[in-house]
Amino acid sequence: xxxxxxxxxxxxxxxxxxxxxxxxxxxxxxxxxxxxxxxxxxxxxxxxxxxxxxxxxxxxxxxxxxxxxxxxxxxxxxxxxxxxxxxxxxxxxxxxxxxxxxxxxxxxxxxxxxxxxxxxxxxxxxxxxxxxxxxxxxxxxxxxxxxxxxxxxxxxxxxxxxxxxxxxxxxxxxxxxxxxxxxxxxxxxxxxxxxxxxxxxxxxxxxxxxxxxxxxxxxxxxxxxxxxxxxxxxxxxxxxxxxxxxxxxxxxxxxxxx
Amino acid sequence: xxxxxxxxxxxxxxxxxxxxxxxxxxxxxxxxxxxxxxxxxxxxxxxxxxxxxxxxxxxxxxxxxxxxxxxxxxxxxxxxxxxxxxxxxxxxxxxxxxxxxxxxxxxxxxxxxxxxxxxxxxxxxxxxxxxxxxxxxxxxxxxxxxxxxxxxxxxxxxxxxxxxxxxxxxxxxxxxxxxxxxxxxxxxxxxxxxxxxxxxxxxxxxxxxxxxxxxxxxxxxxxxxxxxxxxxxxxxxxxxxxxxxxxxxxxxxxxxxxxxx
Numbered sequence: 001x002x003x004x005x006x007x008x009x010x011x012x013x014x015x016x017x018x019x020x021x022x023x024x025x026x027x028x029x030x031x032x033x034x035x036x037x038x039x040x041x042x043x044x045x046x047x048x049x050x051x052x053x054x055x056x057x058x059x060x061x062x063x064x065x066x067x068x069x070x071x072x073x074x075x076x077x078x079x080x081x082x083x084x085x086x087x088x089x090x091x092x093x094x095x096x097x098x099x100x101x102x103x104x105x106x107x108x109x110x111x112x113x114x115x116x117x118x119x120x121x122x123x124x125x126x127x128x129x130x131x132x133x134x135x136x137x138x139x140x141x142x143x144x145x146x147x148x149x150x151x152x153x154x155x156x157x158x159x160x161x162x163x164x165x166x167x168x169x170x171x172x173x174x175x176x177x178x179x180x181x182x183x184x185x186x187x188x189x190x191x192x193x194x195x196x197x198x199x200x201x202x203x204x205x206x207x208x209x210x211x212x213x214x215x216x217x218x219x220x221x222x223x224x225x226x227x228x229x230x231x232x233x234x235x236x237x238x239x240x241x242x243x244x245x246x247x248x249x250x251x252x253x254x255x256x257x258x
Numbered sequence: 259x260x261x262x263x264x265x266x267x268x269x270x271x272x273x274x275x276x277x278x279x280x281x282x283x284x285x286x287x288x289x290x291x292x293x294x295x296x297x298x299x300x301x302x303x304x305x306x307x308x309x310x311x312x313x314x315x316x317x318x319x320x321x322x323x324x325x326x327x328x329x330x331x332x333x334x335x336x337x338x339x340x341x342x343x344x345x346x347x348x349x350x351x352x353x354x355x356x357x358x359x360x361x362x363x364x365x366x367x368x369x370x371x372x373x374x375x376x377x378x379x380x381x382x383x384x385x386x387x388x389x390x391x392x393x394x395x396x397x398x399x400x401x402x403x404x405x406x407x408x409x410x411x412x413x414x415x416x417x418x419x420x421x422x423x424x425x426x427x428x429x430x431x432x433x434x435x436x437x438x439x440x441x442x443x444x445x446x447x448x449x450x451x452x453x454x455x456x457x458x459x460x461x462x463x464x465x466x467x468x469x470x471x472x473x474x475x476x477x478x479x480x481x482x483x484x485x486x487x488x489x490x491x492x493x494x495x496x497x498x499x500x501x502x503x504x505x506x507x508x509x510x511x512x513x514x515x516x517x518x519x
Contacts, residue, residue: 031474051442053274074487078486078487078490144387147470149484149487169471171387171468171469171470171475172469172470172472172476178465185364185368185370185385187369187386235336
């Protein structure tokens with residue numbers, strides 16, 4: 001069997017019986033377990049989700065190792081177009097992915113594997129009584145956003161403009177986790193982050209819902225890079241995320257199904 | 259002056275070492291937007307960042323001279339228990355990852371920080387996200403360069419001039435001002451330039467402690483980072499500008515780092 005068919009079979013096997021143990025692999029072929037290292041560049045909002053997904057996958061395939069590089073999707077896209085050795089890229093927006101696609105570095109087409117929504121992160125218990133986007137314009141509040149070049153920053157500006165709120169952020173952080181941390185540390189009174197960030201922060205912050213008409217939905221595409229030396233493992237990882245187990249991991253952390 | 263023979267393996271490794279530094283420089287020169295350098299550099303946000311970088315780096319240098327020279331005097335002259343430990347701890351930022359420095363500054367001077375909490379409740383002073391924070395972050399990482407350079411100057415100077423001045427009736431402050439300071443002036447100058455260059459390049463502690471606020475904390479290195487995503491040609495142009503500035507620093511200090519023999 002050629003390598004390509006082996007990849008396909010293994011990928012199909014995982015996609016069709018994602019819940020399975022190692023022995024639930026392809027009934028027909030590839031008894032060679034996947035091996036090697038997979039380098040994944042992922043939006044910083046995926047930090048927890050991919051950490052868990054990686055743990056599950058390496059438990060299932062002990063010969064594999066996943067290396068993650070988290071950052072703002074726009075930074076990651078710049079690194080990739082400048083030649084960073086990457087197997088898989090998961091972006092928090094389609095614009096960043098577009099840069100990589102335009103550089104014709106992508107193998108196949110992109111799949112949307114998760115969606116995410118925005119929330120206002122505030123100090124635990126919401127001592128400043130922030131109830132809506134409109135409240136963020138209050139003079140007594142220190143509000144941080146992600147920089148406009150970062151997906152989370154762009155989405156936040158979209159939501160604010162949907163709500164016709166204008167404000168000057170106290171800081172434009174380099175990625176969404178930095179926004180979350182500024183709120184969690186108490187340096188900022190509020191920040192616009194993803195629902196999943198608020199959930200991952202546990203009791204360190206409280207999340208305030210954004211009213212539905214102003215809400216912005218972030219779509220997360222994932223692609224395999226042409227340069228990848230381990231297409232088989234890359235396909236396994238992507239299929240895991242799209243399959244029931246990956247979706248369960250993502251759902252547990254607050255992501256929604258595409 | 260003729261060249262000595264260099265063993266071949268050494269020559270190869272030396273060439274590799276030189277290439278490590280020269281290739282990135284070459285890369286910047288090749289990718290530099292020569293035709294539209296002015297357009298790439300003259301945008302308002304870059305002019306703002308340049309002005310802010312001058313303010314923060316010079317502010318940090320001034321603060322480092324004001325506080326660092328006395329510290330260097332203590333290190334060179336005083337003897338007390340714990341001095342060596344304090345000296346080591348205040349030198350730490352030279353080897354500490356700057357982001358760690360930024361986190362440390364946040365837990366000290368942040369709104370909920372050890373000192374920051376008190377500054378906020380007593381005076382209503384909040385440091386993070388202000389130009390003061392950017393200056394403080396730059397001072398934190400840059401001052402050790404000044405302190406160590408001035409301390410070395412103080413240790414190597416000839417103390418007999420001070421003794422002579424004392425014996426002629428000058429008080430301690432006069433001796434320091436009229437004798438010691440002129441004698442260590444070259445070290446102070448070198449230390450200040452090094453400190454300024456380090457402050458100018460400061461990124462990690464600034465982004466962590468002061469945030470990225472165009473006009474008040476977005477210095478040139480931060481602007482380069484942000485521009486790399488949206489306008490790469492501007493980032494490359496800016497990088498070359500910063501590199502030329504560093505070159506100027508090196509030339510200014512040539513007697514110290516570029517021996518001419």
